[in-house]
Amino acid sequence: xxxxxxxxxxxxxxxxxxxxxxxxxxxxxxxxxxxxxxxxxxxxxxxxxxxxxxxxxxxxxxxxxxxxxxxxxxxxxxxxxxxxxxxxxxxxxxxxxxxxxxxxxxxxxxxxx
Amino acid sequence: xxxxxxxxxxxxxxxxxxxxxxxxxxxxxxxxxxxxxxxxxxxxxxxxxxxxxxxxxxxxxxxxxxxxxxxxxxxxxxxxxxxxxxxxxxxxxxxxxxxxxxxxxxxxxxxxxxx
Numbered sequence: 112x113x114x115x116x117x118x119x120x121x122x123x124x125x126x127x128x129x130x131x132x133x134x135x136x137x138x139x140x141x142x143x144x145x146x147x148x149x150x151x152x153x154x155x156x157x158x159x160x161x162x163x164x165x166x167x168x169x170x171x172x173x174x175x176x177x178x179x180x181x182x183x184x185x186x187x188x189x190x191x192x193x194x195x196x197x198x199x200x201x202x203x204x205x206x207x208x209x210x211x212x213x214x215x216x217x218x219x220x221x222x223x224x
Numbered sequence: 225x226x227x228x229x230x231x232x233x234x235x236x237x238x239x240x241x242x243x244x245x246x247x248x249x250x251x252x253x254x255x256x257x258x259x260x261x262x263x264x265x266x267x268x269x270x271x272x273x274x275x276x277x278x279x280x281x282x283x284x285x286x287x288x289x290x291x292x293x294x295x296x297x298x299x300x301x302x303x304x305x306x307x308x309x310x311x312x313x314x315x316x317x318x319x320x321x322x323x324x325x326x327x328x329x330x331x332x333x334x335x336x337x338x339x
Contacts, residue, residue, distance in 0.1 A: 115266070120264075143325060152233075152332060153332055154227070154228065154315065154317075154329075154330030154331050154332045154333060155267070155315070155317075155330040156330070157327060157328075160327075162325070201266050201267075203266070205325065208324050208325060209324070209325065210255070210319055210324075210325050210326050210327075210328060211269065211272075211280070212267075212269070212328065214266025214267050214268070215266050216264065216265055216266050217264075217265075217266055
């Protein structure tokens with residue numbers, strides 16, 4: 112069965128520092144991969160997605176993610192974090208050519224000034 | 225363009241009571257989803273509608289949960305009777321069509337507390 116693992120429950124960074132959030136997936140083939148952000152009281156917002164092709168994908172708000180097939184990973188990165196990036200981040204996988212999302216448990220990002 | 229609307233935003237009930245949540249998807253979106261997000265976990269799909277028909281309800285606890293989408297637009301999710309473990313945020317999402325991949329747009333959710 113498909114699954115998504117986000118090993119870091121909570122991460123704290125200083126504003127301006129770089130960020131990497133980890134995501135590993137388990138799936139028999141290359142799935143569709145996503146990163147969502149959830150701010151307090153807000154719904155989930157799609158940051159970026161990977162279907163195929165270039166393994167480095169760019170998203171909104173300055174985020175990027177790299178798909179590494181050999182490591183079954185899809186880590187999210189940002190070179191310089193802003194205080195407004197404080198939120199919960201979810202990695203998700205969808206079966207090929209479907210929209211059935213399976214989410215990880217999320218990573219809460221805290222940003223210190 | 226208006227997003228997915230949900231109400232109420234917060235609800236507190238006692239166990240064994242009933243509760244209902246309402247969702248209005250983005251205009252023109254044929255597919256509607258209900259997710260349950262328990263604290264510390266990612267969202268879990270409960271039920272998926274295509275217009276007013278159910279596509280997938282395999283994860284819906286049918287002994288106490290029910291959902292309908294009359295006329296293929298608004299949807300209501302009901303819990304009767306509620307248990308303590310139903311405390312969660314209930315998210316509604318919609319997408320344009322069902323076939324293939326289509327981006328899901330999420331509402332702000334309803335936070336349910338069962339005492």
